[in-house]
Amino acid sequence: MRVKSLILCATLALGAAQAAQAADAALLDGNSVDDILNLARGYGSATAGTQDSGAPKVYGKIEGQPYTIYFSSCDDKTHKDCQDLDLYAGYLGVKPTLDKINGWNRDTRFARAYLDSDGDAGIDMDVNLEHGVGADNLDSTLSLWSQLVKKFTAYVNAK
Numbered sequence: 001m002r003v004k005s006l007i008l009c010a011t012l013a014l015g016a017a018q019a020a021q022a023a024d025a026a027l028l029d030g031n032s033v034d035d036i037l038n039l040a041r042g043y044g045s046a047t048a049g050t051q052d053s054g055a056p057k058v059y060g061k062i063e064g065q066p067y068t069i070y071f072s073s074c075d076d077k078t079h080k081d082c083q084d085l086d087l088y089a090g091y092l093g094v095k096p097t098l099d100k101i102n103g104w105n106r107d108t109r110f111a112r113a114y115l116d117s118d119g120d121a122g123i124d125m126d127v128n129l130e131h132g133v134g135a136d137n138l139d140s141t142l143s144l145w146s147q148l149v150k151k152f153t154a155y156v157n158a159k
Helices: 002-024 033-043 098-107 135-157
Strands: 046-050 056-062 065-072 084-091 112-115 121-128
Touching (some): 033 046, 033 056, 056 135, 098 112
Antiparallel strands (some): 084 121
């Protein structure tokens, strides 16, 4: 009888541990605006906002450099169920050469750089949220974004 009790206790403990692990592994999606905002705050200031379309966005700063997280491919009527994020930082008045931008794109993975219609530098990075993404994975992606923004800021401002 004692062995059965120990097996039952072990089974219940394992079940509780698995349930806790499953809760920790909850997926974030395009409706997880507050969770994404809180993750962004781990890399600097961040506030929630709304795009002209009605879809959410997050404004942030990484070491003083402004950036925006645009929630994209959202339901046209509800502006929810967004399928991806577009992380964007623009550098108003910073006008590197096209060769410099091409050098970034050739040598750096994950974020692409470009010149806007005024010749100002910009950098962006897409994140697929379809079917959800783990909070740890998204936090890792935002950490990478933070590193890339810092690196790109130094890169385009170097003479």
